Amino acid sequence: MKKFFVSFAVVATFVGYALRQHFHVGQDDALPIGSSPNSSTTSTSTTNNSEVSVPVNNTSSFTPTNTSTRVRSSGAYRNGTYTGTVADAFYGNVQVQASIKGGKLVDVQFLQYPNDRGHSIEVSNVSTPILRQEAIQAQNANVDIVSGATATSQAFQQSLASALSQAK
């Protein structure tokens, strides 16, 4: 079930994000708000550890397909399920399937997602010194390079955008 809940959490987060992106055009272009501390997606968390595999398509033909009938509605998109293109998130693919109901994006399923995480055994937290903490603060400083991370979210946006473009 892990994958299921993983997907569920991801979906909940990114649906919120996508709705923000697509129905609040003009607002700031922040990254998914699910990362904020008051995220509502915590409700999807679980302690269940069993597994459900996620379908993975490893063929090289990645043409988008419309997998259900479309019904015109009053919303911004046509009802149906739309599969986005496979987007490369560095040695792993992101591919999403967007579901539109009532003209709105109601669900995003991950068909592919990079797997590089180790599984779980507890690593003992033997005594280490109390580590210093601080509140993070944006710095106004020149830098040569930035260390950070965007690959998967970019791939997600790319795949979702392609799915939604079919729903228009």
Added chain:
Amino acid sequence: MKVSRRLMGMPITVEVIDHRVIPEQIDRVFGYFHSVDELFSTYKPTSEISRLNAGTLKRDESHHKVQTVLRLAEETKSLTGGYFDVYRHGHLDPSGLVKGWAIEQATKLLQHEGLQNYYIAAGGDIAAAGQNSQGQAWRVGIRHPFHKDEVVKVVAIGDAGVATSGTYERGEHIYNPRHGYGAANEIASLTVIGPNIYEADRFATAAFAMGQKGIHFIERRPGLEGYMIDLDGTATMTTGFDQYLAS
């Protein structure tokens, strides 16, 4: 000379300060990344990793680089208490190790050319050497995990690697089945500074998967320093992190 290209789904930048650098030297770096992609890509059916998974290639018949990475993966799994594992349900995916390893190998191409002042940045991971164009330590910003255009910390490094594992790079890391996405005790990003990018990247990836405990894991590893940011915007740093703080 600074060149950026998009390869393997991520932006890769190579900047060399030494005046003697020639474009062919930088081209060779990108050529190397391309060759790594051909061998290790999990989405190209012709790659050795895909063929290993399909059962059409045996491990002991694979490219020596593939065998090297698989050996390193086993070592890393053991060093991280299983948190770093390139096998999932019998499916091989060494991506989490290959990135840092490939960047580190690429820096050796520049070293062998006698170049001394450069960095290679790929997908947010950085391998640096020498000094920047002002003759000072490289200034590396740690990206704000919630505002991608801002940095929250600046570190100054010479010959070192800096890797950040975070919500937006390796999304799956945050979906720890025991805590779920967005749980209060989970973290938004973990930046690790190490002697090289291979060390920094593999331990950043593994430690991020450990959640709050990850920063203590980094604290205990000699030669590594870390800066962890919680989802509520609180940062926790290892005891030696201060030595890298830029003035």
